[in-house]
Amino acid sequence: xxxxxxxxxxxxxxxxxxxxxxxxxxxxxxxxxxxxxxxxxxxxxxxxxxxxxxxxxxxxxxxxxxxxxxxxxxxxxxxxxxxxxxxxxxxxxxxxxxxxxxxxxxxxxxxxxxxxxxxxxxxxxxxxxxxxxxxxxxxxxxxxxxxxxxxxxxxxxxxxxxxxxxxxxxxxxxxxxxxxxxxxxxxxxxxxxxxxxxxxxxxxxxxxxxxxxxxxxxxxxxxxxxxxxxxxxxxxxxxxxxxxxxxxxxxxxxxxxxxxxxxxxxxxxxxxxxxxxxxxxxxxxxxxxxxxxxxxxxxxxxxxxxxxxxxxxxxxxxxxxxxxxxxxxxxxxxxxxxxxxxxxxxxxxxxxxxxxxxxxxxxxxxxxxxxxxxxxxxxxxxxxxxxxxxxxxxxxxxxxxxxxxxxxxxxxx
Amino acid sequence: xxxxxxxxxxxxxxxxxxxxxxxxxxxxxxxxxxxxxxxxxxxxxxxxxxxxxxxxxxxxxxxxxxxxxxxxxxxxxxxxxxxxxxxxxxx
Numbered sequence: 001x002x003x004x005x006x007x008x009x010x011x012x013x014x015x016x017x018x019x020x021x022x023x024x025x026x027x028x029x030x031x032x033x034x035x036x037x038x039x040x041x042x043x044x045x046x047x048x049x050x051x052x053x054x055x056x057x058x059x060x061x062x063x064x065x066x067x068x069x070x071x072x073x074x075x076x077x078x079x080x081x082x083x084x085x086x087x088x089x090x091x092x093x094x095x096x097x098x099x100x101x102x103x104x105x106x107x108x109x110x111x112x113x114x115x116x117x118x119x120x121x122x123x124x125x126x127x128x129x130x131x132x133x134x135x136x137x138x139x140x141x142x143x144x145x146x147x148x149x150x151x152x153x154x155x156x157x158x159x160x161x162x163x164x165x166x167x168x169x170x171x172x173x174x175x176x177x178x179x180x181x182x183x184x185x186x187x188x189x190x191x192x193x194x195x196x197x198x199x200x201x202x203x204x205x206x207x208x209x210x211x212x213x214x215x216x217x218x219x220x221x222x223x224x225x226x227x228x229x230x231x232x233x234x235x236x237x238x239x240x241x242x243x244x245x246x247x248x249x250x251x252x253x254x255x256x257x258x259x260x261x262x263x264x265x266x267x268x269x270x271x272x273x274x275x276x277x278x279x280x281x282x283x284x285x286x287x288x289x290x291x292x293x294x295x296x297x298x299x300x301x302x303x304x305x306x307x308x309x310x311x312x313x314x315x316x317x318x319x320x321x322x323x324x325x326x327x328x329x330x331x332x333x334x335x336x337x338x339x340x341x342x343x344x345x346x347x348x349x350x351x352x353x354x355x356x357x358x359x360x361x362x363x364x365x366x367x368x369x370x371x372x373x374x375x376x377x378x379x380x381x382x383x384x385x386x387x388x389x390x391x392x393x394x395x396x397x398x399x400x401x402x403x404x405x406x407x408x409x410x411x412x413x
Numbered sequence: 414x415x416x417x418x419x420x421x422x423x424x425x426x427x428x429x430x431x432x433x434x435x436x437x438x439x440x441x442x443x444x445x446x447x448x449x450x451x452x453x454x455x456x457x458x459x460x461x462x463x464x465x466x467x468x469x470x471x472x473x474x475x476x477x478x479x480x481x482x483x484x485x486x487x488x489x490x491x492x493x494x495x496x497x498x499x500x501x502x503x504x
Contacts, residue, residue: 239459248456253483298432301461301484308428341455397455398448 019186020193023200026225030058030198032380033218033227035205035241037061038070039181039366040358041233042188043373044380045197051374052381055196058227059189060220062204066185069235072303072335073366074258074280074292075181076271078115080142080173082131082408085391086344087138089371092388094175096370104187108179109285113270115176116150120165120276127407128171141174154270161319165276176271178282178290184369208244208355215245215354229380231356236301236336238359245352250397251338251360255296257309259332261324263287275409277316289327291317295337295363305334337362344403347376347392348385356380357394363409418491419470420477433467436478436497463489465497 008014032048034041037059048054061067077097079090101108119125128144135142146169151159160166189199200222207219208230217226232241236253268283278294293313296306310329318325339362340346346360358376361368375386385393391403418424440453458464461484468479468491478497480489 240461243460248452249459250455250457251459252457253459253461299435299459299464299466299483300486302486304486398451400451 019190020199023198026058026060026198026200026203026220026222027056028226029056030225030227031056032229032231033057033225034059034231034233035218036068036232036234036237037065037185037189037199037201038068038233038235039066039184039188039369040070040235040361040372040376041231042185042192042199043369044231044233044358044376045199045373046188046192046195047374047377048380049192049195049197052377054381057192057197058225059192059197059199060203060205060218061199061201062221064201065189065199066182069335069337069361069365070181070185070369072258072333073181074282074290075178075284075366076115076176076280076282077110077179077367078173078176078271079140079367080115080117080131080135080171080176080408081405082127082134083344083391083403083405084134084138086403086405086408087135087140089388089392090367091138091140093368093371094177096374097177097179097367100179100184100187100370104191106183106187106190108183108187110177110179111285112175112177113282114153115173115271116145116153116273117171117173118150118167118272118274118276119169119171120161120167120274122168124275125168128169131171131408135173143172145170145172154268154272156267156323157272157320158322161277162322165319178271178284180285181366184366188369188373205241205244208241210245210352210355213352215352229354229356231358231376231380233358233376235338235359235361235365238338238357242357242359245350245355247350247352247355247357247394249346249357249359249394250341251346252299253301253336253338254298255300255302255304255334256292256337256363257296257305257332257334258290258292259305259310259313259329260284260288260290262328262330264289264327272320274316274320277319279313279316279320281317288330289317289324295339296334301336303334303336305332339363341397342402343405343409345372345389345392346394347372347389348379348394349383350394360392417468417479417488419473419475420491420493421475422470422473425470425472429471431469431471433469433476436465436467
């Protein structure tokens with residue numbers, strides 16, 4: 001590899017091949033059409049081709065790949081959830097993430113930092129103890145730590161948060177990591193394309209052709225494509241897709257905003273989350289602080305960001321890290337989060353044969369990218385929900401079997 | 414949206430208001446089927462568009478209806494509930 005790099009550096013032509021062929025025109029027929037070229041859709045395509053031998057697959061993306069929530073999250077990967085089914089699912093995802101650079105032959109900059117969820121009240125300490133016990137039971141490395149351990153691991157933190165929200169302790173999750181989110185989309189896209197999947201960008205789905213409860217094809221901005229199986233993996237656009245097939249879901253769309261500061265020397269080597277102060281922060285490998293907060297307070301199908309968000313977020317960040325008061329925020333953005341009432345995703349089959357849903361990813365989608373791709377691919381290939389996602393089926397709402405994951409949402413929503 | 418018009422108190426900063434979700438009619442709970450009730454409890458008309466929504470003005474304790482476009486965040490009208498329930502068809 002160093003020799004290749006040297007040759008590349010000294011060469012006059014930088015002809016690194018494209019990641020995937022830019023397919024302009026879709027074929028007339030595919031075995032599976034995936035709507036949405038984000039991490040989830042591309043991962044599903046990759047695992048369909050690799051593990052199930054289904055390569056006649058199209059991924060339709062109305063913008064460019066990874067341009068939606070895959071490229072808008074704060075890149076945190078963790079599995080310290082509250083329900084056993086949630087912990088098992090996200091733990092499987094963390095394990096796939098750990099081997100993803102090798103799997104896809106692309107550096108994901110996967111960096112295990114350790115993840116502190118701070119508790120400022122007795123009641124949140126109780127939730128932390130609960131989560132730690134559930135995690136340990138399922139075999140996930142989470143423990144409750146006290147003030148001294150937090151102060152030692154992150155000496156820059158004002159442990160009393162300027163006096164009004166003293167930190168009592170934290171849930172420490174050793175495998176907590178960050179990764180380069182764009183590379184996840186690119187890696188899966190390249191991997192899928194090498195196995196024969198068509199990735200078709202700038203192509204919007206206008207309608208889904210359903211006859212007698214069966215999917216027959218999709219109408220797109222590049223014409224009609226006939227297919228028996230459609231996967232919707234479109235996050236914030238899910239209601240527009242489910243409307244096409246007359247499926248009702250409990251999803252509501254709220255913007256979720258994030259921002260980065262100017263780059264600075266490395267000082268924060270862990271991931272810090274505070275539910276009470278509604279912030280999560282990590283330092284990127286470029287030196288920027290990547291920061292996020294809770295959802296916008298009302299439904300909106302838009303990626304606009306707001307001054308209110310930066311104002312609220314930074315005031316809480318300065319409570320925790322007073323020395324950051326002179327640091328500048330250089331960029332902010334928003335994604336459309338598709339929230340569910342129980343803070344768990346909606347995955348699997350639907351009442352329409354051949355229409356599969358991978359949605360309800362709210363504020364927790366990026367960390368689930370590999371496992372959602374793998375389980376959705378298995379679900380599509382076998383036409384039967386993978387056992388890891390059985391609890392996330394759409395019909396759980398009608399059955400009143402909600403998942404109850406809200407206690408593990410990164411910040412209070 | 415930075416300002417919202419309360420039907421009682423006039424135009425006020427958005428920080429004084431709380432969003433209360435989409436306005437929906439409750440089915441008759443004595444006669445409704447289980448699946449209709451589940452649908453009322455969980456499912457939403459969640460595609461973007463002009464929606465009737467509950468909003469609450471905190472300082473004055475006023476609940477009212479806002480007609481808001483959830484795609485563009487433009488508020489078309491705000492009024493008290495009695496204007497709405499006086500109407501024939503409510504969706």
